[in-house]
Amino acid sequence: MNTAGMIKSLILILSISLLSDGILEAAEINGPDVSCVEAEARVGLTVEVDDEFVQQIKKGFQKEFTIYVDLFRRWDVWPDEFIRGVKIIRTIKADTVKGEYKAASFDGATIIDKRFATFEQMMQWALTVKDVRIPMSDIVDRESHFIRVTVESRKQNLPRMIGYILFFTDSRDFKVFKDSAPFKK
Numbered sequence: 338m339n340t341a342g343m344i345k346s347l348i349l350i351l352s353i354s355l356l357s358d359g360i361l362e363a364a365e366i367n368g369p370d371v372s373c374v375e376a377e378a379r380v381g382l383t384v385e386v387d388d389e390f391v392q393q394i395k396k397g398f399q400k401e402f403t404i405y406v407d408l409f410r411r412w413d414v415w416p417d418e419f420i421r422g423v424k425i426i427r428t429i430k431a432d433t434v435k436g437e438y439k440a441a442s443f444d445g446a447t448i449i450d451k452r453f454a455t456f457e458q459m460m461q462w463a464l465t466v467k468d469v470r471i472p473m474s475d476i477v478d479r480e481s482h483f484i485r486v487t488v489e490s491r492k493q494n495l496p497r498m499i500g501y502i503l504f505f506t507d508s509r510d511f512k513v514f515k516d517s518a519p520f521k522k
Contacts, residue, residue: 363511376474487514
């Protein structure tokens with residue numbers, strides 16, 4: 338490969354990476370709201386997505402969110418220690434022509450399928466997580482802990498071959514995380 342070809346390839350790689358970084362900031366987490374009740378942490382949060390993401394759903398693209406609610410122990414010198422967590426998968430599908438708005442949620446034990454009368458009701462339910470319970474009864478120390486919430490959405494129907502060729506591109510619509518304020522058990 339000659340020098341001009343290498344420069345063109347580098348420019349292409351840089352432009353694609355710059356474009357994909359803008360897409361990854363398409364969401365924001367409000368919360369997490371944490372309360373400790375009867376030896377468990379209860380967490381609630383909402384996710385705000387940008388208008389472009391909402392328009393894709395209105396056009397009929399199925400979107401899947403993965404929400405991780407993780408309990409960490411805060412250490413002063415060492416990296417923070419992961420204790421346990423909950424993984425929630427939410428799937429959203431809208432057919433505006435038929436007027437069908439469906440969403441599903443799976444938390445590892447329970448599957449919830451819901452139908453909604455309006456698009457707004459579906460989005461509100463899918464982007465709101467209430468009362469996630471993380472048990473803390475076996476934690477005996479009185480050290481500082483915090484909750485880290487991570488929300489990511491993967492692009493759907495990305496051909497596998499594109500991932501092999503363009504391995505440097507991200508296969509996510511977005512990935513955001515936010516930590517709660519420290520608390521003690």
